[in-house]
Amino acid sequence: MCVVLVRSLILYISVIFAVRLMGKRQLGELQPSELVITILVSNIATLPIEDVSIPLAVGLTSILSLVCFEVMTSWLSLRFPKLNRLISGSPKIIISGGKIDTEVMAELRFSVDDLMTALRGQGVFDISEVQFAIVETTGSISVMKKPGCDMPARRDMGISASDEDPPQLIAADGSLLLPAIKSLGMNAEAVRKIISGTGMSVGEVLIMTADSSGKCYIAGKDGGAPYIIYGGAL
Amino acid sequence: MTRMKISIVIMCLLIGAGIFSGISVNRSCGRLISGSDEVWELYSSGDKQGAYLRAKELESEWDSFRPEASVMLDNRKLAEIDRLCSRIVYLVEGDSEELHSDLTELCHMAEALRAGERLTVVSVL
Numbered sequence: 001m002c003v004v005l006v007r008s009l010i011l012y013i014s015v016i017f018a019v020r021l022m023g024k025r026q027l028g029e030l031q032p033s034e035l036v037i038t039i040l041v042s043n044i045a046t047l048p049i050e051d052v053s054i055p056l057a058v059g060l061t062s063i064l065s066l067v068c069f070e071v072m073t074s075w076l077s078l079r080f081p082k083l084n085r086l087i088s089g090s091p092k093i094i095i096s097g098g099k100i101d102t103e104v105m106a107e108l109r110f111s112v113d114d115l116m117t118a119l120r121g122q123g124v125f126d127i128s129e130v131q132f133a134i135v136e137t138t139g140s141i142s143v144m145k146k147p148g149c150d151m152p153a154r155r156d157m158g159i160s161a162s163d164e165d166p167p168q169l170i171a172a173d174g175s176l177l178l179p180a181i182k183s184l185g186m187n188a189e190a191v192r193k194i195i196s197g198t199g200m201s202v203g204e205v206l207i208m209t210a211d212s213s214g215k216c217y218i219a220g221k222d223g224g225a226p227y228i229i230y231g232g233a234l
Numbered sequence: 235m236t237r238m239k240i241s242i243v244i245m246c247l248l249i250g251a252g253i254f255s256g257i258s259v260n261r262s263c264g265r266l267i268s269g270s271d272e273v274w275e276l277y278s279s280g281d282k283q284g285a286y287l288r289a290k291e292l293e294s295e296w297d298s299f300r301p302e303a304s305v306m307l308d309n310r311k312l313a314e315i316d317r318l319c320s321r322i323v324y325l326v327e328g329d330s331e332e333l334h335s336d337l338t339e340l341c342h343m344a345e346a347l348r349a350g351e352r353l354t355v356v357s358v359l
Contacts, residue, residue: 021237053309057251065248068241075238 004049007056011045014060018067031088031137037070088137095133098146108135119143164212171195171208174221184210194218198227252256255306255350262299263348266292266315269324270344272339275332289323307347315343 011222018041022034030038041063048059077084092104094115105115116127118141124130129149134142154161168180176188195202198218206221219226250259269292280303296319303312324335350357 021240023237055305055307057305059309061248061251064244068245068248071237071241072245186269 003052005021007052008049011049011059011063014063015045018063021067022070028132033070033073033087037066040066087226091137092135094131094141095130095137097132098128106134110135114140167209167211167215167217169207170210171205171218172204174200174203184212186210194229197229240285256353258299258302259306259351260348262295264305265295266344267341269295270341273326273333274324274337282326282329284325286323289326293319293323298302302304307351311343311347311350315340315347 022037044059044062044066048054048056069212073083073087077087092108094101094104094108095109100115104110118128118135119125119130119133122141122143124145125141126149129145130143131146136142139158168184170177170180170184170186170191176191178188181188181191191208194203194216195205195208195218198220201218204220204222205218207219207226208216210216214231216229217226218229269288273285273288273292273349276282276288296315298314300312322333322336322340324330324338
């Protein structure tokens, strides 16, 4: 039993390492080759756990070699677009100018139900609102609504807005996050001063965010009402 | 680029390990096959004591390779060779008629193990 336990632990660490080696792309939508690797790795990892007569080295060799092939293939795909098209295919336009391309639907083996399901997944319940829809290589569908049916932007309404980055997390779970504080052009002392202005200590802070305008959000571990501070003042 | 470099290093290590494994298995199985032939030659020429000693030597050579082999190869394949190696010593000692068939079986199993580790179209498919 202990042998199985240790083998499981080693394979668990190996699979995590493998997924990390493949990169963040794996955690989002999967390309066909990435889906294949994910399925293969998960199946291969179970074999040495279930059957102790299979050497661990055999399972690890399979997992690591597949992952390395995937990393190399994706690097080569970046350098050679034709290879990328060969492996991942290319996006297909399924609706253009509001008109459905039935040939592309047949090519993709997309039924009407599939199309409507995909559109509803994008928050489109009325197909007449769709100007343009493209089926990506991952199988997902990207939709552009007709301008008259889309949400107006500030620009459409003539409302000006400054380009600002979103707030960043600068303290979490009682600790200051120094790289984030530095990236906002602040220093740790100033942050401590802001926190102490609320009557809390750094150790009592659950979440603190700040943006480039100096607006800070502080929530304490005690679950009380959060503080919102503008320009460093309560 | 870092991931690419790490992948290349891992692939090189795996290829190196594979080559080492192939060479090691090839050498040990070769010794097993030639050792089996020697045991039979000695036994059939009447040198039963020599055959017994050679069989014991063969068994201990296999036992020393066994831990390394269990890391690289399926233990089910190795269990059969374990059984045959230990049996041959007693077959020689007991002057058994089954000695020749067991030696032949040992040679075939070692050859199959060796062929499995050789990179050929047949072994891959």
